[in-house]
Amino acid sequence: xxxxxxxxxxxxxxxxxxxxxxxxxxxxxxxxxxxxxxxxxxxxxxxxxxxxxxxxxxxxxxxxxxxxxxxxxxxxxxxxxxxxxxxxxxxxxxxxxxxxxxxxxxxxxxxxxxxxxxxxxxxxxxxxxxxxxxxxxxxxxxxxxxxxxxxxxxxxxxxxxxxxxxxxxxxxxxxxxxxxxxxxxxxxxxxxxxxxxxxxxxxxxxxxxxxxxxxxxxxxxxxxxxxxxxxxxxxxxxxxxxxxxxxxxxxxxxxxxxxxxxxxxxxxxxxxxxxxxxxxxxxxxxxxxxxxxxxxxxxxxxxxxxxxxxxxxxxxxxxxxxxxxxxxxxxxxxxxxxxxxxxxxxxxxxxxxxxxxxxxxxxxxxxxxxxxxxxxxxxxxxxxxxxxxxxxxxxxxxxxxxxxxxxxxxxxxxxxxxxxxxxxxxxxxxxxxxxxxxxxxxxxxxxxxxxxxxxxxxxxxxxxxxxxxxxxxxxxxxxxxxxxxxxxxxxxxxxxxxxxxxxxxxxxxxxxxxxxxxxxxxxxxxxxxxxxxxxxxxxxxxxxxxxxxxxxxxxxxxxxxxxxxxxxxxxxxxxxxxxxxxxxxxxxxxxxxxxxxxxxxxxxxxxxxxxxxxxxxxxxxxxxxxxxxxxxxxxxxxxxxxxxxxxxxxxxxxxxxxxxxxxxxxxxxxxxxxxxxxxxxxxxxxxxxxxxxxxxxxxxxxxxxxxxxxxxxxxxxxxxxxxxxxxxxxxxxxxxxxxxxxxxxxxxxxxxxxxxxxxxxxxxxxxxxxxxxxxxxxxxxxxxxxxxxxxxxxxxxxxxxxxxxxxxxxxxxxxxxxxxxxxxxxxxx
Amino acid sequence: xxxxxxxxxxxxxxxxxxxxxxxxxxxxxxxxxxxxxxxxxxxxxxxxxxxxxxxxxxxxxxxxxxxxxxxxxxxxxxxx
Numbered sequence: 004x005x006x007x008x009x010x011x012x013x014x015x016x017x018x019x020x021x022x023x024x025x026x027x028x029x030x031x032x033x034x035x036x037x038x039x040x041x042x043x044x045x046x047x048x049x050x051x052x053x054x055x056x057x058x059x060x061x062x063x064x065x066x067x068x069x070x071x072x073x074x075x076x077x078x079x080x081x082x083x084x085x086x087x088x089x090x091x092x093x094x095x096x097x098x099x100x101x102x103x104x105x106x107x108x109x110x111x112x113x114x115x116x117x118x119x120x121x122x123x124x125x126x127x128x129x130x131x132x133x134x135x136x137x138x139x140x141x142x143x144x145x146x147x148x149x150x151x152x153x154x155x156x157x158x159x160x161x162x163x164x165x166x167x168x169x170x171x172x173x174x175x176x177x178x179x180x181x182x183x184x185x186x187x188x189x190x191x192x193x194x195x196x197x198x199x200x201x202x203x204x205x206x207x208x209x210x211x212x213x214x215x216x217x218x219x220x221x222x223x224x225x226x227x228x229x230x231x232x233x234x235x236x237x238x239x240x241x242x243x244x245x246x247x248x249x250x251x252x253x254x255x256x257x258x259x260x261x262x263x264x265x266x267x268x269x270x271x272x273x274x275x276x277x278x279x280x281x282x283x284x285x286x287x288x289x290x291x292x293x294x295x296x297x298x299x300x301x302x303x304x305x306x307x308x309x310x311x312x313x314x315x316x317x318x319x320x321x322x323x324x325x326x327x328x329x330x331x332x333x334x335x336x337x338x339x340x341x342x343x344x345x346x347x348x349x350x351x352x353x354x355x356x357x358x359x360x361x362x363x364x365x366x367x368x369x370x371x372x373x374x375x376x377x378x379x380x381x382x383x384x385x386x387x388x389x390x391x392x393x394x395x396x397x398x399x400x401x402x403x404x405x406x407x408x409x410x411x412x413x414x415x416x417x418x419x420x421x422x423x424x425x426x427x428x429x430x431x432x433x434x435x436x437x438x439x440x441x442x443x444x445x446x447x448x449x450x451x452x453x454x455x456x457x458x459x460x461x462x463x464x465x466x467x468x469x470x471x472x473x474x475x476x477x478x479x480x481x482x483x484x485x486x487x488x489x490x491x492x493x494x495x496x497x498x499x500x501x502x503x504x505x506x507x508x509x510x511x512x513x514x515x516x517x518x519x520x521x522x523x524x525x526x527x528x529x530x531x532x533x534x535x536x537x538x539x540x541x542x543x544x545x546x547x548x549x550x551x552x553x554x555x556x557x558x559x560x561x562x563x564x565x566x567x568x569x570x571x572x573x574x575x576x577x578x579x580x581x582x583x584x585x586x587x588x589x590x591x592x593x594x595x596x597x598x599x600x601x602x603x604x605x606x607x608x609x610x611x612x613x614x615x616x617x618x619x620x621x622x623x624x625x626x627x628x629x630x631x632x633x634x635x636x637x638x639x640x641x642x643x644x645x646x647x648x649x650x651x652x653x654x655x656x657x658x659x660x661x662x663x664x665x666x667x668x669x670x671x672x673x674x675x676x677x678x679x680x681x682x683x684x685x686x687x688x689x690x691x692x693x694x695x696x697x698x699x700x701x702x703x704x705x706x707x708x709x710x711x712x713x714x715x716x717x718x719x720x721x722x723x724x725x726x727x728x729x730x731x732x733x734x735x736x737x738x739x740x741x742x743x744x745x746x747x748x749x750x751x752x753x754x755x756x757x758x759x760x761x762x763x764x765x766x767x768x769x770x771x772x773x774x775x776x777x778x779x780x781x782x783x784x785x786x787x788x789x790x791x792x793x794x795x796x797x798x799x800x801x802x803x804x805x806x807x808x809x810x811x812x813x814x815x816x817x818x819x820x821x822x823x824x825x826x827x828x829x830x831x832x
Numbered sequence: 833x834x835x836x837x838x839x840x841x842x843x844x845x846x847x848x849x850x851x852x853x854x855x856x857x858x859x860x861x862x863x864x865x866x867x868x869x870x871x872x873x874x875x876x877x878x879x880x881x882x883x884x885x886x887x888x889x890x891x892x893x894x895x896x897x898x899x900x901x902x903x904x905x906x907x908x909x910x911x912x
Contacts, residue, residue, distance in 0.1 A: 791862065791863075793862060795868075799864070799868055800867070800868045800869075800870075801862060801864065801868055801869060801870060802870065803904075804862075804902075804903065804904060804905065805899070805902060808894070808896055808899060808902040808904075809896055809898040809899030809902065810899065811898055811899070
């Protein structure tokens, strides 16, 4: 059978009757022996929830039978709360007497043409019936499910009979595709027991589902209403019971209606009824259909390990004993698999399950492991523990780009955290202050091949975002390599042999008694690699035929998100060589920093007396200049900048002076700062910038709020301690001290204002972009590049004829296109 | 203003109506029906200018910084 289309609508009572297998009339669930009563809400015809029982309708046992609907004949019609609004609009649109639509005959066509929503159409209906000239009474919707016409409340029976009288032709005019009387319930479908299974507690006592509780209430009141009507009870009693039935059915559909007290369990807990099962993040849609839980995964805290390769992940032994990979037993691997089985579930590397050729799963236990190992033949599948070198997917939320999930090789390790190399900290945006990450084990050979070929860390070194390396050296790697590759850094033979061998045992050691740091670095480069670039400070870096001739290696060469050297290496030699180079070079850097020691001190930021004096003078000059500017401004003599008012011109000119001063101070600092590890970090790009050092050691500078000098606070001034309209440096947020010397109270407050604004901006921005991302993902999640190169959506509509309209993968090209000449030169050399 | 020809503007890419043979060729090339092509409404200024009919296929040739030229097809549909 092919499904041609799906129509969403409302079932009529005929349909409900057809689907039903049992008529529910009894309020009791079980008899004295504990067997479900026929005609009760746990009727055996509605399906099975207990093991060993067969369904009375279809004969299936638990799992085979998904359950069958029953029905409940309502004594009086009931309004469905969620349809009350629609019913109300419909009532308003039709004459109460002749049941025709309240639109004049000549307007019918144009009314239909409009194709508007029901709510909009209702606004343009007449106040007087154009067909029988009856006046329309004033309508009022009484929440949650009653309708008032004039002074009278309509009961559900009248409402239903009114809706029944509406003709199909009129419904077509308002494009209403359902028979409206079906919006009012006369018959209630009873969901199968599989939808509301009861739980048997240890004590043998049964605990029923919330829906069953609610349905019991409905059945009880429905029966009571019937008895009272049959007995000819007074009208008010019947009305009360009817209203109670309406309440129970309303809360059965939705237990969170405004103005209606929620139905509660005997314990006082609010019942979870149908709407509550579907709604919210944990509901059926968002929680179970759009997102599912998976097997073969692990999650723990992560910690750094610079001594495992960048495409490895350290997995705790305890996790390794839980996660498995299915292995087909062949003649070639049967011996080693048997060993796994014999190890059992508790000794790594063991196995947890075997799957026999007939598809039966069997758990391996200490009792059965020998027997299973013996019967193992070709055709069996063994789910063995993950082992070193197996592929896995490693992920950290929020998964903002494709490098948030990458393929890592597994490495089993002691202790309870997952370990990752520091170089991949950038693409994951991870640190180790308690970050947790997820690990998934691909189960099929296809998925294992895919992760290895497409998702492995080395294949993701270059980011498609900016056509450069996103994986590279960070922090100490950079200070280390910066120190090694300094000019005139010589190593004696015993030193350099130890340094190189601590990193790599394969590299040939030069037969010399002493070599430079640059030579050590060169050992790790491919022998025919040439490169010319710049260091962070702007000096030349030259590599010729695998030899670092000039320059220091820093962030600009091998840093994450910046490294030009890594970029070129990846382009010319591919992922594997780049990975090994990066791994060696970072270990080398760390080893070296450990040798020389790398600590920082507050005294690193002490500046010489002359330097301090000079900075003081610069600030003094700035003050004077700004005061002069302000005086010019007040006398109206200020030079106007094109397109700016007097005030703006002044501000721009002050800003220029401030920038100049900051530059001056920075220059003085570079001259008067002593060589220190703090400075090394700034220069190599490991952490911090010269500006940070200037701000701590010399002066913080102008504090900004709302992209200008400070302006908020009191009327025309920031603090009550200032004069109104004082626009001097001090009263507009200039901080002349450094953090080390300490700020004045005013300065401190200015800094706090700035900090608060940045903090707010940051959190608002991440929230905003997070939501944008969510919407984009929602819109594009099932598009894919087909084999013919077109991009198509879920129903095969073409979205783009060539990916990105140029068919270029930014992670595989050089900035601005493919360098055909270079590739050709290499091929035909 | 009434005589302003939008197709001459430098940010408007080249639009052409495909002949029925060309149209068939495109559909066959991608193995699709008209419904699977990207759409353009009949209210689009360029469609009006070319006097394209509904179900006509337009070939749009855009200039691209990286690819030189990129070709896109759209089918004219009734717009709202």
